[in-house]
Each structure stands twice: as C-alpha cells, then as structure tokens.
Amino acid sequence: MLSLRDAYGRVARDMRVSLTDRCNLRCTYCMPAEGMEWMPAEVTLTDDEMIRLIGVAVERLGVTKVRFTGGEPLIRPGLADIVAGTKRMTTVNGDAPETALTTNGIGLDRKLDKLVPAGLDRVNISLDSLDRERYKQLARRDRLDAVLRSIEAVAAAGLTPVKINSVIMRGVNEMDAVPLAEFALRGGYELRFIEQMPLGPKGQWDRSQMVTQQELLDMLGEHLTLTAAEEARGAAPAELWDVAADDRQPGGRIGVIASVTNPFCGNCDRTRLTSDGQVRTCLFSNTETDLRAMMRDGAADDDLADAWTGAHKYKPKAHGIDEDDFVQPDRTMSAIGG
Numbered sequence: 001m002l003s004l005r006d007a008y009g010r011v012a013r014d015m016r017v018s019l020t021d022r023c024n025l026r027c028t029y030c031m032p033a034e035g036m037e038w039m040p041a042e043v044t045l046t047d048d049e050m051i052r053l054i055g056v057a058v059e060r061l062g063v064t065k066v067r068f069t070g071g072e073p074l075i076r077p078g079l080a081d082i083v084a085g086t087k088r089m090t091t092v093n094g095d096a097p098e099t100a101l102t103t104n105g106i107g108l109d110r111k112l113d114k115l116v117p118a119g120l121d122r123v124n125i126s127l128d129s130l131d132r133e134r135y136k137q138l139a140r141r142d143r144l145d146a147v148l149r150s151i152e153a154v155a156a157a158g159l160t161p162v163k164i165n166s167v168i169m170r171g172v173n174e175m176d177a178v179p180l181a182e183f184a185l186r187g188g189y190e191l192r193f194i195e196q197m198p199l200g201p202k203g204q205w206d207r208s209q210m211v212t213q214q215e216l217l218d219m220l221g222e223h224l225t226l227t228a229a230e231e232a233r234g235a236a237p238a239e240l241w242d243v244a245a246d247d248r249q250p251g252g253r254i255g256v257i258a259s260v261t262n263p264f265c266g267n268c269d270r271t272r273l274t275s276d277g278q279v280r281t282c283l284f285s286n287t288e289t290d291l292r293a294m295m296r297d298g299a300a301d302d303d304l305a306d307a308w309t310g311a312h313k314y315k316p317k318a319h320g321i322d323e324d325d326f327v328q329p330d331r332t333m334s335a336i337g338g
C-alpha cells in the first residue's frame with residue numbers, strides 16, 4: 001500500500017474533509033458579515049465523488065481517521081450517507097476508519113438519529129461564549145440555545161468524549177474563557193481553546209492582538225488548578241492540562257491548540273480534501289492538487305492515489321505564520337475545512 005509520506009518523514013493518517021464551504025453562522029474570525037462568494041454547485045463534489053475520494057485515501061493511502069468539517073457540515077444533505085459510506089471502508093489496520101464531525105452544532109440534536117446509526121464516532125462542537133448577547137455578536141446569529149441543546153444531546157447519545165472548540169479574542173470574549181472551562185468541567189466535556197489563526201477575512205488578523213496559549217493559561221490559572229498532562233502530545237494538535245476538582249466543579253482536562261505560538265507542524269499527520277475536490281497538505285498551503293478534474297476526466301483510483309502521494313512529497317515543513325514572507329491563503333478557513 002502507498003502512504004502519504006512527506007520529505008520530512010511525516011505520514012498523514014488523519015484526513016479532514018470539507019463537505020461544504022457554506023454556513024448558517026458568520027463567526028467574525030472566520031467569515032465577513034456579508035459578501036462571501038460560495039462555490040458554484042458544479043464544482044462541488046457529489047456525495048458519490050466524495051465517498052470515492054475518501055475511499056482512495058482510506059483503502060489505498062493509509063488514512064485511518066476521517067473528520068468531516070466545512071463550512072458547516074450539518075447543512076450538507078448527504079452527510080449521513082457520506083458517514084455511512086466511509087464507515088463501510090476498511091483501513092490498513094483491517095477495521096473501519098474512525099469518523100468525527102467538527103460542527104457549530106445547530107440542529108445536530110435532530111440529526112443524531114441518522115448520524116449515530118451511520119457510524120459517527122465523535123463530535124467537536126464550536127462554542128465561543130455562554131453569554132447569549134456575546135454569542136450573537138460573535139457568530140452574528142442568535143443561536144446559543146440551539147448549540148447548548150446539541151451539546152447535551154451528543155453526550156446523551158454516548159458520542160463521548162464530547163469536545164468543545166473555543167476561539168478567544170482580545171477585547172471580545174476573554175471574559176468567557178473561565179466560564180467556558182467551568183461549563184465543560186461540569187458537563188464532562190473536553191474543552192479545546194484554539195489560538196486565532198490568519199484564516200478569516202483578509203487583513204483582520206493581527207499577531208500582536210491574538211490571545212496566546214500563555215495568556216489563556218494565566219487567565220485559567222487564576223481560577224483553576226492546572227497541571228500539564230503527562231502523556232505526550234504526539235500528532236495531536238492540542239497540549240493538554242489536567243484540572244483539579246474543587247468545591248465548584250469536578251476535575252477534568254483542558255487543551256490548547258497553539259497553532260501560532262507553539263505549532264505542531266513537526267508532528268502533523270493531516271491531509272485535507274476540500275468540497276471541490278482539491279487536496280491540500282496544510283491549512284496554509286498556497287498550492288492544491290485537483291483530484292476533481294482528474295476524476296471527472298476518467299482517472300482510475302490508482303492515478304488518484306498517485307497524485308495524492310505526489311502532493312504530500314511537497315507538504316511544507318511548517319506553516320510559516322511567523323515568517324516575514326508569510327502570505328495568507330486565498331481560501332478562508334470555511335472554504336478549506338477547519
């Protein structure tokens with residue numbers, strides 16, 4: 001079997017599949033309020049095309065985990081069919097791939113009855129504030145209640161550990177960091193803070209303004225007792241801290257994905273497929289490999305697999321956000337798949 005090995009010896013086994021570039025929220029760090037140009041329907045992969053490419057990655061290239069994202073993956077009508085199609089595949093280990101979803105959670109409570117039998121294993125739900133007004137300001141939609149309902153429903157359905165993703169921004173929702181942490185500990189959810197990256201509206205990100213991992217830990221440390229978790233970070237992007245129980249809530253675990261101040265590029269095991277069938281070897285790539293055109297021109301699975309492995313030989317060593325010549329990719333996070 002081929003593998004997605006790059007020039008630095010990293011092997012990609014974890015695939016992010018963007019199912020759509022569209023979304024029902026407009027989070028300020030991800031999209032402008034108006035004027036997003038959506039991909040035309042004809043360039044978006046059909047469900048069958050999507051399943052075929054996932055199959056190439058899983059059955060020919062050694063991918064063992066598939067995470068569906070977007071845009072908002074829940075708004076893709078064929079999501080459950082794509083999950084089921086993925087779960088029918090066999091990995092290099094002889095079992096079905098692990099499947100996960102990164103979602104804003106809106107309407108997920110009503111879709112679990114299809115997604116769980118389809119074989120969805122785990123869910124990450126994004127939540128940046130527990131305050132209704134601030135949530136509305138940040139996501140530009142008044143949907144906090146819908147998200148909270150889904151978090152409870154996912155836990156009740158046994159898709160655990162439920163992970164919550166939060167982006168904290170200076171002067172916007174710093175006051176939410178501790179309440180989010182306490183909410184997660186009380187509910188038994190695993191919270192992941194994500195450092196804001198230059199992947200939203202162009203010109204908006206400012207390195208000197210972003211809230212760093214260290215600042216987050218300082219904020220949390222004023223209210224919670226944190227100890228660095230013992231296990232190695234490996235290919236996981238989050239660094240983990242154990243939180244001690246106190247008289248307000250049970251203990252648990254909190255992670256920080258410090259993509260900017262403490263990048264995990266050296267251990268990155270990701271490959272990415274966009275909803276228009278482009279392979280990206282890094283969130284910050286400025287090049288893509290067009291599998292859609294190949295597939296629609298009649299390429300065989302072997303050719304698609306060769307093109308994918310060829311792309312990975314050129315996976316960049318690191319994202320280079322801190323380099324002087326860093327250029328923000330043309331696609332925003334929502335069009336790449338976060």
Ligand code: SAM
Pocket residue numbers: 023029030069070071072073102103104124125126165166167194195196197198199200333334337338
């Ligand atoms: N719509 C889904 C959601 O919000 O979870 C999936 C797609 S979203 C692009 C995936 C993750 O990327 C979310 O957790 C979101 O908070 C995060 N994200 C989006 N823009 C980001 C940025 N500029 N920096 C850091 N994280 C970002």
Ligand code: SF4
Pocket residue numbers: 023024025026027030031070071072103104126334
């Ligand atoms: Fe939509 Fe997710 Fe981007 Fe928010 S972060 S606008 S929910 S794609």
